[in-house]
Structure formats: structure tokens, C-alpha cells
Amino acid sequence: MRWPELVLAACLGLGAPAQLLAQSPSRQEVQQAADVVRSHPDLGGRKKVKTLRLRERDDPSEKQQDPAQWRWVLALFRWMAETARVLVWVGGAVLVALLLVGLRHWLRVRSQAFRMPAGAPPTHVQSLDIRPESLPPQVGAAAAGLWQRGEHVAALSLLYRGALSRLVHGHGLPIKGASTEGECLALARTRLDPAGGAFFSTLVAAWQLAVYGARLPDGTQVLALCREFDTQLPAPAPGPS
Secondary structure, eight states: OOHHHHHHHHHHHHTSOHHHHHSOOOHHHHHHHHHHHHHOGGGTOOOOOOOOOOOOOSOTTOOOOOOGGGHHHHHHHHHHHHHHHHHHHHHHHHHHHHHHHHHHHHHHHHHHHHHSOTTOOOSEETTEEOOGGGSOSOHHHHHHHHHHTTOHHHHHHHHHHHHHHHHHHHHOOOOOTTOOHHHHHHHHHTTSOHHHHHHHHHHHHHHHHHHTSOOOOOHHHHHHHHHHHHHHSOOOOOOOO
């Protein structure tokens, strides 16, 4: 049956009596009519159409496994984290040890000043004994003898100890047991005349060069300090007996 025939049949159907249209076809009749229509060559028959769809994952919550080539990177970062933690603990322990050593030294230096009664002159400055009875009568001559025998640091130590002793007991400088070279020099400049202040400044510089700089000053300069010592810093007059 061609398309014109189908159109003609449709027109005839429109003109059918109303009582025929009122009759409802059975399910079997409908199925047979549908099969006839589908089998007609002009209607094209059945067709299969394929479309692409995104495949849904079976378990969306499942985490993707790390690629094998990145596992060594993760292991490296874990190792670095553990190493950094160990280094922090070791560094903290070293810092605490240094603080304890420094505190012990500070307490040892300061304890001498705390034990002395108020107004009493110190017996030691840092670790240097400045008691008059610990020094020879002629400090300059004794220091020169030490220097000429090759005991250079001992000679400079004697000059510096003697100078501090003369400043404390002869000039009444308020030097404390923990006073540094710079503090002693600043106090000396307030009591000594310009010549005496320059002498003590040169002596302190020579002492610091040998002790902290690990270098010896010029021998001529040291022997000059020895000769001028008792002139610039004379021993205090003995008190009344």
C-alpha cells in the first residue's frame, strides 16, 4: 500500500459512521495494526540507535590509589619530616645545655659580689685576684721580669690585676666582681688625670689583645707600661696602725 492509498483510507475512515468509530478495538487488533504499519517499507521499519554515555563509577567514595611513580616522593617527604623532628629535639637539647653552662658561669661570677657585705671592695674581678697582699710590692718591676723570661700573659695579667687593685684600694673606684674591662676603664676615667687615664687605657688594650685576640702586644710597649706603672698608679699609703 502506497502513501496515496493510506491517505485515501484515512479519508474514508473520517467518513465512516459514528457507530463504527465508537467501537473500541481489542488489544490484539491494535497489535496487529501496529505490526502492519511497522512492516510497511515506506515507514522504514525498526532502527537501532547507539549513543555514548558517561559510565558511572561503581563506588564514588573509593579513593584513587597513588601512582607507583609518586610513592618514592611521599616516602621522601615522610623521611624529611621525621629528620626535621629529630633535629629540632637535638637543637633544643643543645640550646638548653648552652643556657645551663652560661647560667652556671654567670652565677659563679656574680656569687662573689653577692657574698660580700655592702661597701666592701671585691677581692676578685672576674677570676683575677686583686687583693693587695696577693701582689708584689713593685708591680711594674715584677711584671717586667716575667715578660723578659717569656711569661708574657702572666706579665700582662700582673699589670692588669695590679692596676685594678690600685684603682679600688687607692682611688676608691666602685669596681665590682663582675665588672668588665670596658666598665673598669669607664670608671677609671672619672678618677684619673688624663695621663693616668691614657696609661690605663693602653694597659687594658694590651691585656685584651693577649687574652681575647690571642696576640701579644709589642714588647717595647709592654716594658714601657712596666716602667711607668708605679708612677701612674702608685700604691696607696698604708693606713694608721
